[in-house]
Amino acid sequence: MPFFDVHIAELLSNTRTRWGFSEFIERELGYEWDGTPEMKIALLSHVGKEYPNSKILSLEMDLIPVLVRMQKEGILIDQKKLREIGENLRASIRKIETEVRELVGENINLSSPKQVAELLQRLGIPLTKKNKTGFSVDTDVLEELAGKHDIARLILDHRSYSKLVSTYIDALLKSVNPTTKRVHTHYNQIGASTGRMSSEDPNLQNIPTGSGYAHEIKSCFIPKNGSVLLVADYSQIELRILAFLSGDPALWETFIRGEDIHARTAHFLFWENAEITSEMRRIAKTVNFWVIYGITGFGLAKSLGTNPKEANEYIENFFREYPWVRKYYDTILGKARENGYVETYFWRKRFIRTINDANRMIRTSAEREAINMPIQGTAADVLKYAMIEIDSAIRDQNLSGKMLLQVHDELVFEIPKSEESIFLELVREKMEHVLPESSVPIQVDIHTGMNWAEAKG
DNA sequence: CGAGGAGCGA
DNA sequence: ACGTCGCTCCTCGA
Incomplete structure (x- = not known):
């Protein structure tokens, strides 16, 4: 099976790949394949033991049938309402076009x-920020x-x-499958x-959130008759994982006590x-x-709208009060420089080949990647494990609720009203207990509703 | 058809 | 000079 050689090599060396495992299964084996042990053993023996992170390989293989089921299931959208929103948007757009025409x-x-920049300059409005092609x-x-x-x-x-x-209106409507009448996204497993x-x-991982039209669009994602949507999302998963990985006492303590982490940091940044x-x-x-994200004073300043000096003071204060975080970052960077890669808690690797680059810009960029990957990656691993566990429980208990979507720290389910309480407990239990019991508490917010916006809580 | 600009999400 | 990870739509020019 030469395909697997190529694919697993890509998986382990983190080369970006368009086609994930699930796509292969869809293409070559159809939807019926459900991750039989025989297939897994064949795969594992094929890859051999030379891959130290076969734990992740095993995780990814267990995830294949889960993703196949999710993709096959798809999600229902309210096409009529979506079209109406589209008409309102088009009217607003035409109105703006008229106003601009009258104004200029x-x-x-x-x-x-290009035309916008030229227009603004003709109007005598100064432009300063440059990109590759102009202003x-x-x-x-x-x-x-x-x-x-x-x-x-x-x-x-x-x-x-x-x-x-x-x-989010035209393209989404076009993507409705004529046979199932549902929208079937396509997951790249190691995208x-x-x-x-x-x-x-x-x-479906960048559907707008927020108010106004965005909220309206999200409310067009609906459950089938007799069901509700259930949305479960991790609360501050990445900061919790940072606490877990770094072992920082102040971060840890905040989450143990269930306190507001941003308020805690605010106390540290300003005065106690x-x-x-x-x-x-x-x-x-x-x-x-x-x-x-691997902080820089410059970037933080830009984001806060302050000067770099003030931003650097915030950063200093942060690391002074969460000292283990700095220590952890130093360790990660040391490992990256020495080994050429970083890894998640579950040993997923990312090679950082430019970590010792002579060019300062390339090097510091690599350092940010090295800092960010174990955090973002561990969060990804955690949710993938939870998905496998939830899927397995659904089948063990013969439940008819379905897992439909994954949005990085969020899962969306379509469940019959009769199974609501079962799912509330099941999903929370599985999502909150992927990391060891002794680790930092993980919090999941769960809501149900008659559309995605409402169920988001 | 591809590059570049822009904008949507976690 | 600088913000991590993605995908998609549009324009413009080869």
Whole structure:
């Protein structure tokens, strides 16, 4: 089976691959294959024992039939409502186009960044940010201009409405399977080099969240008659995993006590007994977020809208109060430099070949990848294990509820009303107990509803 | 048809 | 000069 040689080599060396295991099974064996032990043994003996992280290989193989079932199941969407939203969006877009025409006295294609940049310059509006081809007119730039120039807000609205209508209305409607009347996404099992999956055709992992039209669109994902949607998502999974991997006492303690981690960081960043304002908490939340990505003062400053000096002080304060995190990062970087790879708690590897590169930009970029991968990757492993366990329990107990979607830290189920209480308990139990009992507590928020927006809670 | 810009998610 | 991981739509030019 030469295919497996190639594929497993890709899996283990983290080469990005378009086709995951489940696609192979779909193509070559059809939907009926369900991960028989014989097949697994054949595969394992074929790969041999030279792969130290065969634990991950085994995880991925167990996941194949789960993903096949999810893809085959698909999800129902309210096509009528989606079309109505589309009409409203188109009306808004036409209105904006008219307003722009009246404002500037000419007809331009607002979907063309090139034409937008030229228009703004003709109007005497200064542009400074550059990209490869000219002046940038992205969201950051236009938001900056929006205070002084009405045209900027119009362009921003036009952009977001166009995005929604083209990607999340028209394309979604086209993706409905004529036979099943449902939308069947396609998971790339190892779509990301961190171990995360990706979703395509259509991508159901980037359905808009938030208010307004975005909320409306999400509410078009519905259960079949007699069922409800159940959404279970991990609360701050990556920070909890950082606490687990680093063993940092302050982080650990916060989660053990069930306290607000962003407020805790805010106390550290400002002063211990201060009253935490929402602004302070917002800053702390951003800092917490950035630590996971492999922090730079410059980037944090840009994100906070402050100067790098202040951002660097936040970072220093963070590491002073969570000292084991810094120690953990140093260890990870040391291993990466020595071995050329980093790994998750479950030993999924990512090779970081440029970690010792002479070019500072390339090297620091590699360092951020090295910092981020064990955290993001362990979170991915945890959810994949939970999915296997949940799927297995569903079949053992002959339940008719189905697991439909995975969105990195979230699972979506379609369950008969009669099984609601069983699923609430089952899903929580499996998702919260992947890591060892002695580890940091993992929290899962679960809600049900008559559509995806409502069930998101 | 591919590159580049832009924007959606975790 | 800098934000980790993805996918998709649009424009524009070969």
